[in-house]
Amino acid sequence: MTKITKAACIGGGVIGGAWAARFILGGIDVAMFDPHPEAERIVGEVMANAERAYGMLTMAPLPPKGKLTFVKSIEEAVQGADWIQESVPERVDLKRSVITQIDAAADPKALIGSSTSGIMPTELQRDMKHPERMFVAHPYNPVYLLPLAELVGGEKTSKATLDDAKAKLAPIGMKGVIINKEIEAFVGDRLLEAVWREGLWLIKDDICDTETLDDVIRYSFGMRWAQMGMFETYRIAGGEAGMRHFLAQFGPCLSWPWTKLMDVVDLDDELVDKIAGQSDAQSGARGIRDLERIRDENLVGIMHALKSGDGGKGWGAGKLLADFEQGLWANAEKPKTDLGQAQPIRILETKVNAAWVDYNGHMTEHRYLQVFGDTSDGLLRLIGVDLDYVKNGHSYYTVETHIRNLGEAKLGDALYSTCQILSHDEKRLHIFSTIYNADSNAPVATAEQMLLHVDSKASKAVPALPEVIAKVTAIAEAHASLPAPEGVGRAVGQKR
Ligand SMILES: NC(=O)C1=CN([C@@H]2O[C@H](COP(=O)(O)OP(=O)(O)OC[C@H]3O[C@@H](n4cnc5c(N)ncnc54)[C@H](O)[C@@H]3O)[C@@H](O)[C@H]2O)C=CC1
Numbered sequence: 345m346t347k348i349t350k351a352a353c354i355g356g357g358v359i360g361g362a363w364a365a366r367f368i369l370g371g372i373d374v375a376m377f378d379p380h381p382e383a384e385r386i387v388g389e390v391m392a393n394a395e396r397a398y399g400m401l402t403m404a405p406l407p408p409k410g411k412l413t414f415v416k417s418i419e420e421a422v423q424g425a426d427w428i429q430e431s432v433p434e435r436v437d438l439k440r441s442v443i444t445q446i447d448a449a450a451d452p453k454a455l456i457g458s459s460t461s462g463i464m465p466t467e468l469q470r471d472m473k474h475p476e477r478m479f480v481a482h483p484y485n486p487v488y489l490l491p492l493a494e495l496v497g498g499e500k501t502s503k504a505t506l507d508d509a510k511a512k513l514a515p516i517g518m519k520g521v522i523i524n525k526e527i528e529a530f531v532g533d534r535l536l537e538a539v540w541r542e543g544l545w546l547i548k549d550d551i552c553d554t555e556t557l558d559d560v561i562r563y564s565f566g567m568r569w570a571q572m573g574m575f576e577t578y579r580i581a582g583g584e585a586g587m588r589h590f591l592a593q594f595g596p597c598l599s600w601p602w603t604k605l606m607d608v609v610d611l612d613d614e615l616v617d618k619i620a621g622q623s624d625a626q627s628g629a630r631g632i633r634d635l636e637r638i639r640d641e642n643l644v645g646i647m648h649a650l651k652s653g654d655g656g657k658g659w660g661a662g663k664l665l666a667d668f669e670q671g672l673w674a675n676a677e678k679p680k681t682d683l684g685q686a687q688p689i690r691i692l693e694t695k696v697n698a699a700w701v702d703y704n705g706h707m708t709e710h711r712y713l714q715v716f717g718d719t720s721d722g723l724l725r726l727i728g729v730d731l732d733y734v735k736n737g738h739s740y741y742t743v744e745t746h747i748r749n750l751g752e753a754k755l756g757d758a759l760y761s762t763c764q765i766l767s768h769d770e771k772r773l774h775i776f777s778t779i780y781n782a783d784s785n786a787p788v789a790t791a792e793q794m795l796l797h798v799d800s801k802a803s804k805a806v807p808a809l810p811e812v813i814a815k816v817t818a819i820a821e822a823h824a825s826l827p828a829p830e831g832v833g834r835a836v837g838q839k840r
């Protein structure tokens with residue numbers, strides 16, 4: 345797989361800082377150049393929110409974090425970098441001069457992506473010596489969570505550059521889409537600008553305020569867009585007759601007109617004050633970083649929901665997340681666990697993240713089951729029940745679970761889990777897992793579970809394959825000398 349080995353970020357504002365976070369959490373070292381006197385603080389704050397978001401996003405083992413270095417010049421930043429991302433303010437003269445400087449100092453084979461939201465790459469590559477490796481990589485905010493980058497080539501960009509860029513984004517969980525032809529604002533910002541333009545008119549004409557407008561989006565078509573986009577949604581809206589009927593019914597409305605799209609609103613002081621005032625009333629009680637955290641929690645929740653879409657195979661951004669996690673597991677260092685030791689196997693390290701906490705301020709009930717589920721998945725991987733084993737039609741299903749909650753797990757608490765095999769035969773696996781607080785080593789919860797080995801196509805219990813039974817047996821023999829854990833076999837109820 346083709347990978348970025350070192351990245352340079354030129355510009356570390358909203359977008360450059362979040363690109364840096366995406367690279368660093370993907371295990372890539374980043375050299376950052378930004379002359380802003382507070383660049384380190386700003387990028388540090390974005391980085392902290394990004395790490396928090398990844399803690400919620402995935403339990404899969406991320407690679408060791410890349411190193412972030414702030415440097416004093418573009419020339420220094422690009423040394424040794426094979427992906428350089430320009431994210432300076434949206435001015436063609438500034439961007440062109442920065443990109444020309446990058447071109448002169450970088451390895452001629454290094455890829456140079458621009459974050460521009462709308463400037464054509466042909467404009468930006470005009471003065472370069474090696475323009476064939478320059479392209480637009482237009483991301484969406486926050487870059488560390490939203491996986492899309494529109495990849496747009498200019499007149500001098502080679503096809504190989506776009507293919508290489510797309511391939512290099514995949515291992516960091518991003519989806520590069522190559523746009524056929526360059527056009528100002530590409531695809532996403534063309535659409536967003538059309539909606540924004542219309543929104544500005546609706547506010548100017550007092551049809552609604554900013555909060556009502558946002559409500560109309562987020563309680564309705566915003567949710568549809570997140571999972572099916574425009575055309576698949578409208579196909580369904582055409583009923584059984586599909587897209588043709590939809591176009592026949594609603595096409596004529598375009599000329600009624602339902603829209604003021606072609607008129608550009610004059611953003612005069614009066615309208616700016618009006619929008620800014622309404623926005624303050626709507627959201628001013630919270631700071632930007634706080635709003636970013638709420639946004640991130642919601643985005644993570646949406647991606648998790650999409651990961652279970654299409655009957656559990658994953659849909660859209662959720663399918664991409666599932667594929668990303670599969671890659672992380674495949675590349676993860678194999679645990680150095682000595683499976684022959686007479687002690688419960690340490691399986692998982694995690695933290696109680698914000699999305700797990702309920703109104704009591706504790707990790708909520710079903711998250712314990714999630715951690716125990718991830719623990720039994722960890723054990724299964726150790727005995728050879730990995731995704732290939734599952735693809736080939738065999739798996740273990742959990743048929744019974746008894747959880748005991750023994751202590752409190754609060755927001756941010758570091759946890760680890762262990763697992764002991766109590767007994768097994770060719771079809772059954774009887775296990776006991778414990779979640780501990782990593783600071784005090786006090787048990788927080790235990791789960792006793794029975795798993796059954798199945799033929800997943802036939803939906804019936806069958807003996808596990810011999811190589812799996814051999815591994816289970818080796819662990820079970822080592823665990824046979826352990827005392828039965830406190831609480832094994834306990835029933836729910838009061839002593840009489
Ligand atoms: N903010 C957004 O939602 C999105 C922005 N973009 C694009 O990303 C680019 C950057 O936008 P933002 O991050 O929003 O702007 P920003 O204003 O937050 O950040 C720009 C950064 O560039 C730095 N800078 C200025 N001159 C520089 C130079 N010569 N060398 C290095 N750094 C320099 C500034 O100090 C600042 O930190 C723009 O092209 C924008 O269109 C793309 C997608 C979304």
Ligand SMILES: C[N+](C)(C)CC(=O)CC(=O)[O-]
Pocket residue numbers: 460461483484485533536
């Ligand atoms: C406002 N914007 C044009 C800079 C937005 C983008 O380019 C993409 C986004 O994140 O919405």
